[in-house]
Amino acid sequence: MITLNINKKNYNVDVDQDTPLLWVLRDTLGLVGTKYGCGVAQCGACTIHLNGEAVRSCVTKVSRAAGQKVVTIEGLAEKGDHPLQKAWLELDVSQCGYCQAGQVMSAAVLLKENKAPTDADIDAAMAGNICRCGTYLRIRDAIHRAADIQRKGTEKT
């Protein structure tokens, strides 16, 4: 039995410790917002946060996450109102949408570490997330917009 803390909730899962975390999230726990893309850490669709880092869950053994803090797209913001989610809707970023959960999770790490990223910062941060629809330019715009939203939110408080 492995104990996982996912989106601030504890789960006990009876799986082999070498099972990829992505399988546990989707098949065992039903958290299907995180997507399977390539299975070999090449596309970024399965990106989640492990202790605040944008980890590829398809190659991460569940044992690595035991006792650590995991956040998936479902837990990024309790009401689905993270600045990135707001910006994504505002700019209508998604096309097919399959990669977008991973894109948002990667962008969230960028915005946490860099409140005002440049285009170059965004390109460096997002280079591991592939979008087969080619929404890269809208993603970049949305990250800039989310940085604005985040900044204004901070100014108000």
Place this chain on the structure above:
Amino acid sequence: MVILALLVSIVAGAISGPARKASHARIAGDEETELLKDSARSVAAFKEVYKVLMHPRCMNCHPAGDVPLQNDDSHLHAMLPRRGNGGHGVYAMKCANCHQPTNTPGLRTPPGNPKWALPPADMKMVFQNKNPRELALQIMDYKSNGHKNKAQLIEHARDTLVKWGWDPGEGRSLPPLNYQEFVAAWDTWINTGGYAPAR
């Protein structure tokens, strides 16, 4: 005439740098263990060491630029991950996001080690494009080898990330010496004086 000869000598020295023969850069801790220095044996050992250090399993994470290299042709790593200040990547592109503590099973999957990283930005320890002399001098220079004294250099050959080179996961070639041969050559090179080849 004597002055002219002296000038020629000085100019030649300025152009060619230190005498173009096996040279020895003293390293911290060296004075404590005055072993038999043997420049010929030391240089011969380093030539074996050099073959390993320039192999893709070692060199790919000691690139001249800020993007790691990949595969046996040492092309730029897919997705162009960046070194970052600490050598662990940047933002959502940190090494450990994909590279696990162990190799991921299967072909073309991320290799892994608990210490997976590039050298840090302020101490890049570049191997790529270095000739044997340049690389030997770099490794024996405390200011450019990650601040390692002699004992730490000897120990470095036993480091888990160095050992990974001989357990690189499926589909990756191995360095031209086996691990025991490499360690023997490394120790011999350093213990006989850490001499750099003439070129």
